[in-house]
Amino acid sequence: MALTIRKARTIVKATLAKGRELELKPLSVVVLDAGGHVIAFEREDGASPGRFDIARGKAYGAIMLGMGGTAQMARAENQAYFMAAMNGLFDGKVVPVPGGVLVRDAKGAVIGAVGVTGDSSENDAAAATAGIEAARLTAEA
Template identity: 70%
Template sequence: MAELTLRHARQIIEATFAKGREMGLKPLTVIVVDAGGHVKAFERADDTAPGRFGIAHGKAHGAIMMGAGGRALMKRAEDQAYFIAAVNGVFGGALVPVPGGILIRDSEGAIRGAVGVTGDTSDNDAEAGLAGIEAAGLTGEA
């Protein structure tokens, strides 16, 4: 697979919302970015705060720009807060180092993009996002 397609992005969002409903989660906001960090697709469920876009974007953007999922970034923030603060400055504040930022890998392990999910707990956000990525035939790294 050469790139993350719009079809993949829409499948990921749809399946992430479905998993969220199945889990009984609060309304979710989901963004998919490509390997360059550019927004491929975004949806915010009804009854979610408009600020959720920034949170979802920060989760996905941080994952793709650092080449690590949100869990690894959170660990790094806990161990080296000064480093994450500095990197967040470099990224213009667009880094949210918590679960829910998920790398998207193809069948060969290449990074093709990232997903950012927000709306419930970070761990639940990540679980829903992983299900969305899997439904699109790709592999997630939370």
């Protein structure tokens, strides 16, 4: 199963709705396909202009390494040399913190990733997870 534009739009809309429900700071959300290509992006009013790159970096790290941002951060804390090497390998595009969430289909296959930024990393991850689940897919934060 591929991650469609329709599902990506559902994820973005539901992620932003969760952010509003939780009264988070203005969020930016990006949805990537399984190859790391952008399917959808939205930046709320008031979000800083650099947020696209941060959101993409969170999602890109998840898709390229096959692990959510929470696992990436733990790996960075335990093996900083590994994450430094990965960031070098991927031209500095990996942001290894919560808010980068893998998207899995019903069979467990990785079909994309979502990156959210704007609030605390943990809140970003919670909003992304809500968006993914609203699209009836499985999140791995």
